[in-house]
Amino acid sequence: xxxxxxxxxxxxxxxxxxxxxxxxxxxxxxxxxxxxxxxxxxxxxxxxxxxxxxxxxxxxxxxxxxxxxxxxxxxxxxxxxxxxxxxxxxxxxxxxxxxxxxxxxxxxxxxxxxxxxxxxxxxxxxxxxxxxxxxxxxxxxxxxxxxxxxxxxxxxxxxxxxxxxxxxxxxxxxxxxxxxxxxxxxxxxxxxxxxxxxxxxxxxxxxxxxxxxxxxxxxxxxxxxxxxxxxxxxxxxxxxxxxxxxxxxxxxxxxxxxxxxxxxxxxxxxxxxxxxxxxxxxxxxxxxxxxxxxxxxxxxxxxxxxx
Numbered sequence: 567x568x569x570x571x572x573x574x575x576x577x578x579x580x581x582x583x584x585x586x587x588x589x590x591x592x593x594x595x596x597x598x599x600x601x602x603x604x605x606x607x608x609x610x611x612x613x614x615x616x617x618x619x620x621x622x623x624x625x626x627x628x629x630x631x632x633x634x635x636x637x638x639x640x641x642x643x644x645x646x647x648x649x650x651x652x653x654x655x656x657x658x659x660x661x662x663x664x665x666x667x668x669x670x671x672x673x674x675x676x677x678x679x680x681x682x683x684x685x686x687x688x689x690x691x692x693x694x695x696x697x698x699x700x701x702x703x704x705x706x707x708x709x710x711x712x713x714x715x716x717x718x719x720x721x722x723x724x725x726x727x728x729x730x731x732x733x734x735x736x737x738x739x740x741x742x743x744x745x746x747x748x749x750x751x752x753x754x755x756x757x758x759x760x761x762x763x764x765x766x767x768x769x770x771x772x773x774x775x776x777x778x779x780x781x782x783x784x785x786x787x788x789x790x791x792x793x794x795x796x797x798x799x800x801x802x803x804x805x806x807x808x809x810x811x812x813x814x815x816x817x818x819x820x821x822x823x824x825x826x827x828x829x830x831x832x833x834x835x836x837x838x839x840x841x842x843x844x845x846x847x848x849x850x851x852x853x854x855x856x857x858x859x860x861x862x863x864x865x866x867x868x869x870x871x872x873x
Contacts, residue, residue, distance in 0.1 A: 573657040573812075575649070582646040586691040586766040588713045588800060589641055589723045590616065590702055593634040594868055595802045598809060604651050611647070613639035614716035618701040619860065622749045623852035630860030636702070636798070638717040640693070644801070670782045670815040673789045674808065688733055688767030690740045691725040696757035698722055702798065706846050707747040708732050711794075714753060722757060727769065738765070771843070773836055775829045779821045784811040791832055794839040803832055803869050831869045838866045 591613065599605040616636040621628040653659060702715035705726075712726035728743060736742045740763040745751040773791035787804040807828055814824040842863075845851040 573652065575652060575657050575659045577649075577659065581649060582642050584691075584693075584761070584764060585641040585645070586689040586725060586764050587641045588715070588725045588798065589638055589644075589717050590713070590715055590798045590801070591637040591639055591644075592798055592802050592864075592868060593636055595805060598802070598805045601809070602648070602651065602805075604647050607647050607651075608639065608644070611639060611643045612718050613637040614698065614718060615700055616702050616715055618699075619864075620701055620703045621851075621855055622703065622705045623855070624707065626852055626855070627749070628855040628860070633861045633864055638702075638715045638723065640717045640721075640723065643718060648805075670784065670818070672808070672811045672815055673783055673785045674787045674804075674811075683730070686730045686768035687727055687770065688730060688738075688765055689725070689727045689769055690743075690763050690765045691723065692740075692763045693717070693760045694722045694724055694754065694757035695720065695760055696722065703753065705747055705750040705753075706851070707750070709847070710743065710747075711846075712744060712747075712750055713798075714750075721760065724754065724757075730768070740765070771840070773832070775825055775833060779825070781821065782815075784815050784821060784824055786811040790828060791836060794843050798864075799835060799868055806831055806869055835867045835869055842867070 596605060599608060614637065616632065616638050618629065618631050620630075698716040698720055700716070702713060705712045705714070708728075709732055710726055710728035712724065714722060714724050717723045724744065726740075726744070733740075733743060736746070741759075744754060769792065771792055771794060774785050774789070775791070777785075786807040788800075790807050791803060810824060810827055810831075813819070814821075814827075842851065845854065
């Protein structure tokens with residue numbers, strides 16, 4: 567819209583709504599949101615400050631201060647601000663796609679998976695009330711990852727990802743899943759869940775940086791690249807690629823050129839997160855964590871956002 571293009575938002579579901587998401591805003595996202603004109607409105611929602619992170623493994627844990635403070639904000643609030651800003655700037659909102667197929671389209675439909683049944687991943691999330699702190703805490707167990715961090719209004723977001731086999735063995739009873747790991751169960755003991763667990767899936771770690779190009783179609787967000795949630799860079803990647811896609815579509819930039827820019831921003835942290843996932847699965851992450859500076863882990867998993 568700022569480039570002079572007319573925009574139509576297609577959203578078939580009720581909006582805004584709670585979504586399965588870590589709800590963690592890394593500090594680099596401020597630059598992107600300021601450029602969109604929503605940073606001050608976001609701060610007015612009083613997101614929770616996050617100054618520390620902790621990694622919890624089977625036999626050990628690692629605690630560090632973040633190089634820069636991050637923020638915790640629910641997707642309900644985050645999406646509402648962005649959606650409202652788009653409408654303010656003149657975007658038309660519709661529940662159905664237009665008939666005209668000749669217009670450029672930004673695909674932000676979320677995640678897709680072609681994994682076989684039994685080998686799939688599923689995400690889950692809920693908000694809890696109770697004592698809060700200023701940390702994002704990551705728990706790794708039985709092929710699962712669960713992140714715990716504060717968000718606005720004194721709430722704590724608990725969001726995880728687990729393999730189908732482990733979840734199915736517990737009939738997808740997420741309370742049983744999170745309490746199967748003693749450190750996580752102890753962390754949640756003083757908290758009270760505020761709504762039913764939300765779930766999403768199946769999921770697959772993948773990117774479409776080199777997928778066959780469809781003229782006029784610009785994939786963004788998770789439709790382009792679903793990175794490991796424990797990196798804390800999901801929302802940053804989503805708004806970064808969304809901004810790049812919007813500019814490219816408005817200016818008629820070839821999709822190939824847009825994807826090259828996305829690779830420049832995201833490919834390195836995607837590769838690092840894949841290595842970290844393998845290290846967690848093999849047990850090497852727990853062995854090496856005491857010797858790796860926390861700032862390195864943060865820096866290596868962040869997209870390269872131009873200032």
